[in-house]
Structures are given as C-alpha cells and as structure tokens.
Amino acid sequence: MTIPEWMTRRKKPLLAVGAVLAALLLALYFRALFHPGYWYDGIFLARQQAGVFSGQDYRAACTLQMERRESEAALSFTLNGETRNYRILLGSDGFSTQIYENGTLAFSGQASPMGDWHLLTDEAGNFNMDDIAQIHVGPQEPPPEFPSYGQLYTWAVSDRCDTFGSPIFLLPLLLLAACLAVDIRFPNFFFLMRHGLEVDGGEPSGWYRAGQKFGRVVLVLAMLYCVGASLFMH
Secondary structure (H helix, E strand, C coil): CCHHHHHHHCHHHHHHHHHHHHHHHHHHHHHHHCCEEEEECCEEEEEEECCEEEEECCCCEEEEEEEECCCEEEEEEEECCEEEEEEEEECCCCCEEEEEECCEEEEEEEEEEECCEEEEEECCCCECHHHHHCCCCCCCCCCCCCCCHHHHHHHHHCCCCEECCCHHHHHHHHHHHHHHHHHHHCCCHHHHHHHCCCCCCCCCCHHHHHHHHHHHHHHHHHHHHHHHHHHHCC
C-alpha cells in the first residue's frame, strides 16, 4: 500500500488529529501573545503570580516584586542576584511623590505623565536624567541596569500590564486567514468577484488555477510572518 492510499483510507482520523494539533498550537499562540507582564530594557518580565514578575535573556536575569497600597507602593527589584528595595509614596494631588531606596530618601518631587511613561522632576524643577537615559530607541544591546525612579513610579501607578506579544498584528492575520479560507472553500469566489459580470458560464483557466495555488502559498507565508511579528516585534 502506497503512502497516498494509506492517507486516503485514513482521511478522517488524520483530519481529526490535524484539527486537534491546530487547536493546541492556536491555544499556545494566544497564551504567549497575551501573557501579562512588563517589558524592561528588552527583557519581558512575565507574571509568575500576583505581584511577582521575572524574566531573563543572554544579558541578565531580573525579578520584580510589587505590592500596592492606597497611597504608596513597595517594590523590590533583583538584577543578576543583587536586590534593591524601594518604597514609593504617592501624593494626594496625583503628581507629587517621594521614593525611598533601601530605606533612604532618594527622590522627592513630581511625576509628569508622558504617554505610558512618567518623567520625574525634583523640587527645583530639574528632570531626573536617569529617566531620560532609560528611554531607549532601537535594539537593547547594553546590559540592563537597575530601573530608574521614573520606571519604578510608572510600574507603581500603572493600571495594566504589558503583553508579551503585539496584538495589533492579529487584524492582518485574521484578514489573511479569512481570504485563504474563502479561497479554499469556494475556489471560484474571487474569480467570479473579478470576472463574474464579464463572462457567461466561463470557467477559470489552468493558468488561473496555477496562480491561485501560488497565491495560497503567499497567503500562508504572510500569515506566518504576522505570527512571528506579533511575538517578536515590540
């Protein structure tokens, strides 16, 4: 018995196994895409449990522990085995703050929102230059340092986590998948959409069918690109 004959006789079981594998891969993809945590200097600190986030790459291993209260937050950050503890006091006006590092007052001033970031200015109106230095553009190659006070304040007041992936790529992915599904289920659909009013009883040529197969391959490759981009482009 040849392989094609074996597959033909077991078409339904093979389709069932394929459907199960596809569902499993889809579940793993969405779990990775929407996994909560915080991006820090190119490292994703994934949520391990309530208030505990950790992650690593070839440069460093980091762990963030955070406990929020009504008017303050306690944070602990571990970088390559060294731990620093922080206490952030939040003023009633929503802007003023004091930050203690290992029990010593390290900053007193105000926090100004700048998109998803907060930029700190001291009581004299001077910017905290460590915050500006940690606003990176491009690949994160230098070894990460301990977070700036602006980063700590942002974590302390943030209402939501980041996600590991970029869900924005889901829209083109779904559109490509819909086009592929329609083309497979109704092979003449796009032909009729383009030429339905111009022909009477005509059928697509062999040339059209060959282009259709090539187009399906392109759609699959574009979908794989969207999957990779959604997980690895941030």
